Each structure stands twice: as C-alpha cells, then as structure tokens.
Amino acid sequence: MSDAVPQSDSPDAQHALDALVGAWMNLPDVAEALGIDVKRVRGLVADRRIIGVRRGERGVFQVPAAFLVDGEDGTEVLPSLRGTLMVLGDVGMSDAEVLRWLFEPEESIGTAPVEALRSGRTHEVRRVAQALA
Template identity: 55%
Template sequence: MAENDAPAATDWLTLPELVEQLDLPLGRVRRLLDDRALVGSRRHGALAVPAVFIVDGKPLASLRGTVIVLGDAGFSDDEAIDWLLSPEESIGVAPIEALRAGRKSEVRRVAQTLA
C-alpha cells in the first residue's frame, strides 16, 4: 500500500481532541501513545489517532497488544494503522472492526503471520 493510499474511512483525532475525548491531561495522552495503548500518525501534519481506536471514551483495550505484535513484525506506526483500518481477507473485515467486535485472538493470529 502506497503511503497516501491509507484508508480514509475514519475520522482522525489530534492530541487536543484526544485530551477532550479521553478527559485526560496531555501528558497522560502522550503516555498512552508511548505505551502503545494508542498509535498515531503525522501523515496529515499534526500527530493524530484514528477515532475508531477510542471506545466509550477510552483506548480500545485490545489495541495495545495488537500494535506490539505488528511492531514485532516490522510494521511502522503508519503501516500498522493502515493494516488495522484496511479490509483483511483472512478476517473478513478490517482488523479494527474485528477488534472492536471482541475478536482479538483471531486478529493477533493473523498479525503474527505477517512477519
């Protein structure tokens, strides 16, 4: 996937928007990014996180481990985001949709085969 072919089917939240959405101070939001509980991209300028990574005012719990698996497979943050947001034939939907539906094990099993 070319760098500019990233899926566009999601809204992106900047750090100030994340602070408001998560009701956390900026330092805590940055910590979530550092700890891989969230992953963001600067492809549109300012660092932003796909809105679908937030569920009920919190980072999607299964996102962190999945992002770590993708990082271990050699994915950059942008590549991990693209994979999470793009339809995955072996899962039948975009991996983020499967994660949001509670299919963490299936998504991570597929992610591990990408190394």
C-alpha cells in the same frame, strides 16, 4: 498487504491512509474524549497504547478516532489495541504500516482488523498478525 495502498510516506500514501481511516483526532481532542490531560495522552502514545501519524501540511500528530470506544466508565482506548500493536511491532511494521493493516479489509478475517478488534475478535486478529512474521 494489499497493493491498493502505497507503501511510502508520499502524499498519495497519506491520502490512501486517510481514505481507509476516515475520522482522525488530534491529541487535545483525544485528551478531552478520555477526560485526561494531553500529557497523559502523550504517555499513551509513548507506551504504544495508541498510535498515530503526522498528517496534513502542518504535520499535526493524529490518531484514528476508531481507537476510542465507549467503556463502562466512559470513553476509553480500545482495550485490545495495545497487545495488537505489540504483535505488529514485533513483526517489524512501522506505525503507518500498522495503521494500513488495521484499517484495510483482511480477507482471512472478513473485515478490517480494527473492526474485528472493536467487535471483540482479538485472538483472531492477533493470530493473523502473528502470521505476518
């Protein structure tokens, strides 16, 4: 992982993560985008189908907007995200570390892993993620 992003939960680390991720959504906004209730979104978080972090002075839990994509039936969670989150969890990364890894440019992929996932390059991203172990 790059030294460009602080590795702690310090304000500097949060600011660096914010700069990488860009747009964030709170759970009610995710629920509205997906057309489901907030309880179901909390279930998605509990099942690790989507992750986020607490942000800001009030510590509101938010997820990156990039995790939502247009699907055949409307907005959906990026389908390749869950398996990728499982791989990264298996290598021992915290959710904040996973987010940094997903949004930092990865030299071996040629882009940020989340962008590669959004463009359908799931196997390539997971192969690189597994090599982190």
